[in-house]
Amino acid sequence: MAEHNLLEAVNLALKRAMAEDPRVLVLGEDVGVDGGVFRATDGLLQAYGGNRVFDTPLAETVIAGVAIGLAAQAFRPVAEIQFMGFIYPAIDQLVNHASRLRNRTRGRLSCPMVLRAPYGGGIHAPEHHSESTEAMLAHVPGLRVVIPSSPRRAYGLLLAAIRDPDPVVFLEPKRIYRTFKETLADDGEAWPLDQAEILRPGSDVTLIGWGAMIRECLTAAEQLAADGIEAEVVDVATLAPLDTETILESVQRTGRVVIVHEAAGNAGYGAEIAARIADQGLYDLEAPVRRVTGYDTVMPLPRLEHLYMPNVTRIIDAAQDCLAPA
Amino acid sequence: MAEHNLLEAVNLALKRAMAEDPRVLVLGEDVGVDGGVFRATDGLLQAYGGNRVFDTPLAETVIAGVAIGLAAQAFRPVAEIQFMGFIYPAIDQLVNHASRLRNRTRGRLSCPMVLRAPYGGGIHAPEHHSESTEAMLAHVPGLRVVIPSSPRRAYGLLLAAIRDPDPVVFLEPKRIYRTFKETLADDGEAWPLDQAEILRPGSDVTLIGWGAMIRECLTAAEQLAADGIEAEVVDVATLAPLDTETILESVQRTGRVVIVHEAAGNAGYGAEIAARIADQGLYDLEAPVRRVTGYDTVMPLPRLEHLYMPNVTRIIDAAQDCLAPA
């Protein structure tokens, strides 16, 4: 089994999905000849041709909208938004159409599409290339929001998303596109949607995150272990619908929680997780539910980006805080 | 002092703002001759003419965008989106531009605009005319999100929003546009932004809400009082930036919280409030933090709308739940 980074895993999943199902189409800006600005779609045009892979005009609204029309006609479009910062012109299509087509027609029409977008900071990119607004999309009933945290999960979750009969927004943490590799079988095995996963067991505190922040959580957990603190790390993976059970079970074990995400804290998805714990897991809590997140200010341009992003130190501090006597 | 309903209060505030400041402009679909589909802008064109009040083409993106350009040029545009369900084409302008212009230019340019939109359900309107997605906007750093709960507050908060030097999204709970009146001075007095308000003191449980849900909370509080339960009712009013202090102080007093909003619960703004309580107010809590919200499904068309909307019964049930022995 070969080793692959997350970007290659996305590419492999796309190739696999296209190979196994002729209804799968790929579309977006520069996804064809160029293979995508990150090369996520590299080789697809060459392998599957211009009737399966489409370079679109520069127009995000119609990228999402054309995917809806294709999906209603039983294709399985996988549309790419070049960076999440350019997803907003497509939001009307997601909120008012993709998420509702099945319900609106009582199941007569449906919308099995995937909208992929690289998201998140840490790569010193220009403005709008580093934000994380997954909470906005997770709020929309009828949309699934899925975020992988590693190459194997990216491969399996993307396959699951493409095979899913309903719309999925698939956000790829570009910061870890190339930072590490995992062995990956390319066996067409999907990873389950709607399931959080415990990546590291621990009894003292639960660190909950997704995407690139999982690496930070795991590193923090290791460092905490050196201090004798055993952190459990939960990868949420599917934000909506949320797997509340896995989270509550972990809180039951540890009684302490730190939720980590890059997005601004205010009304970020961490709030939903904290809120569910404050309702259904309150009696398990032995310390305040902490969030380590981006600040509630505009994501800065690269020079000050490091100040904005959550990091291992901030996670460790929060975890230790939870463990300090009240 | 005359009595006015919320719609009239909005209209009075707009007139007052236009009278006192020639930089205030009003624009949107059908805001001119027609006076807005709800008549919120009635009489403005007649009073201030076609150089202050503009019927726009049917195009929400440019409505928001033109307001940004005007604001950067020191006007004070008040743009209307006809229903919140049609705000999505404008979101790119709000997220990527309005909220950032000051920061992006280090204060050289700024964006003193208001975007008004009626929102919320309960009036048996067609699809997209009943949703509440305030949480999406509240998540955006640099945007203020303000929601009045009564005619007096609508008047004062809208004046404050228009006078504010930064962008404000002003969401009007159309369900209570005409349902009740308050005496209102039309004296040009603003109501403070960024402040939650305790509308009814109580020591047993805190009901937190905004917009049309405040009426439901107050009614619930009255009915609870008949059972000897004293509910404190907090009107959040400005969702972002949130007045955490007032909320935490109330929780300190009551130890029990029910948060109420029409929007889908998942990643709704109630989550943020619950999360702040679970962090900063945890030790005051004597019961799980409950949320009474819209369900995590598509807002139904009018026939089943009543099933979706939070109501007094659900609020009372949740409050009693909080007070039941664990």
Added chain:
Amino acid sequence: MSLVAEFTVDHTAYLDAEGKQVQPLPAALDDQGVLVELLKQMLLARCFDTKAIELQRTGQLGTYASCLGQEAVGVGVGHAMRTEDVLLPAFREHALQLARGVHMTELFLYWGGDERGSDFAVPRQDFPVSITVGGHAPHAAGVALAFKLRGEPRVAVCMFGDGATSKGDVYEAMNLAGVWQLPVVFVVSNNQWAISTPRAEQSAAATLAQKAIAAGFRGEQVDGNDVIAVAHVVGEAMAHARNGKGPRLVECLTYRLGDHTTVDDAARYRSDEEVSRAWHEEPLRRLRSFLTGSGAWGQETEDDWLQRCSDEVNQAVDDYLNLPARAPETLFDCLFETLPEGLVAQQQVVMTGGADDG
């Protein structure tokens, strides 16, 4: 300075307001039987429309958007389409939806606030009404791409109003359809008003047909109160699209004789005089008078037909009013194909009347 591009927009009409033929009819429509059929469909649509407004006034229907005066657009486009084509309608295309075979009961249900009204028995692939103005134009491009990829000789027909032509999504859809040469026909029901906004305040473009020039394909203008012109020019556009030659835009000039919807009061923003003038141009009178002149139609035929329309409409109203309400749990049954585990609890709650929100 040299000329690098030149464009024209043509206008087509066959019958004037009085029903006088102004040029030879296109062969396929020079057939009294066909024209009588079109007149009947227009009368049926108007009968449906009248009843819908009546139901709304008596609290038995929700907010409703009347198609009064625009019947020729719907019926003409309906005539030009084939069963297997796919319609993506705006919210005022009842005449066209009826022509497509959508049941009146379904239309009443939809406007009565029930999602089941969009679960058409036929045509199964037609899109439901788009309430977001223009939001469905990108879907039309997607549907058309699906046809093209499968090599099917089918056409997507996207209907929208003059107001919608100002929207970016409509423009983006047209531009993409142009560059990908998709089998889609965009039809503007230019009824001169977008709620209170008159056509002239919507765009400085002299015609809405010329919006297509920006997207690199041909736009045509027709008298949208002349069902023959609509059927013919849209029919030509559909043949063009069906033959793999790409999209077309057809602007149909018509008039919204009624209020914008049942919650609107058009008297606030337009003069009675303008509306009276428009009544003079309305589509039924001219075709009726044309067909009466040739003896193919008459008072008696019309009375008979109106009776049948009325029976059909009344039957649909009965069916609509007698349909049992949806069960509360159906709030969740079409959210996803399979309701995720995490949402089952909410479905339970709503079934028990929202008693437990936990």
Added chain:
Amino acid sequence: MSLVAEFTVDHTAYLDAEGKQVQPLPAALDDQGVLVELLKQMLLARCFDTKAIELQRTGQLGTYASCLGQEAVGVGVGHAMRTEDVLLPAFREHALQLARGVHMTELFLYWGGDERGSDFAVPRQDFPVSITVGGHAPHAAGVALAFKLRGEPRVAVCMFGDGATSKGDVYEAMNLAGVWQLPVVFVVSNNQWAISTPRAEQSAAATLAQKAIAAGFRGEQVDGNDVIAVAHVVGEAMAHARNGKGPRLVECLTYRLGDHTTVDDAARYRSDEEVSRAWHEEPLRRLRSFLTGSGAWGQETEDDWLQRCSDEVNQAVDDYLNLPARAPETLFDCLFETLPEGLVAQQQVVMTGGADDG
């Protein structure tokens, strides 16, 4: 069938690729002094561009979008604008921003990832670069409306690329500008590519100038490598707008000689041959050769000027590299005019290095 509308698009050029004059120069530009000035500005812009790429390659600048080959558009538009006009630039308009008086240090700062680079000392009212493609077009309409309402004889100039013409926001802005007759000029820097997407895949429209027809105003096409043509036709459009006659669109045909940005590799999607052909058309050579022919320019003048350019650029690099970093708390100081109470705590945290997140 009758003709209801007719449109044309013209193309203007004065110098061919070899610098041969193809028609009489417009009076205001038939002035060697002016043309020498334009050549100098183009050379300066190229010098800046070369340095910026060098800084990026050595890790001293962030991702950068080169304007190589497009200098005539920027310099020509800059010439047509007045100081008091307002520019709303896309991200590749360094030549134009320099012509407007933006300091090189500011441009380096911006592309170095520091918001201070958009706090131009002059011109204070120009907009910062729009990274969202087309997102600034609506702002241009707003700025133009402000001018119109105040009765100021000023014009907003909105620059964007061929790719941007596919965006709905650009279309909506143009349509609104048309119907409100706003003093705004839209300029397309059609450099034939949007990253890897060639012009032909962006739109089926034969010219991008004709996008204006959909919005009801005139679009013109110019040779965008001919600074005289750009300056003249944009100048006419500006005069038209300034006189209250409404917007215009000018499409400038040019070519992006470099990669899309420093993280792009254009060799993946276009041939060396195409790029070589485009080098033959580039804007400096032709004007240099024209002015050399008339004796107004020569090798020595050019060497002198390049030395001065190089000095200026190097000084700006020094200033840029020596500017102290922003303090952490400035993450919050321009979020709102006054930082709300509720956010002060977060500002404190970031000042202390994120140590306390509570």
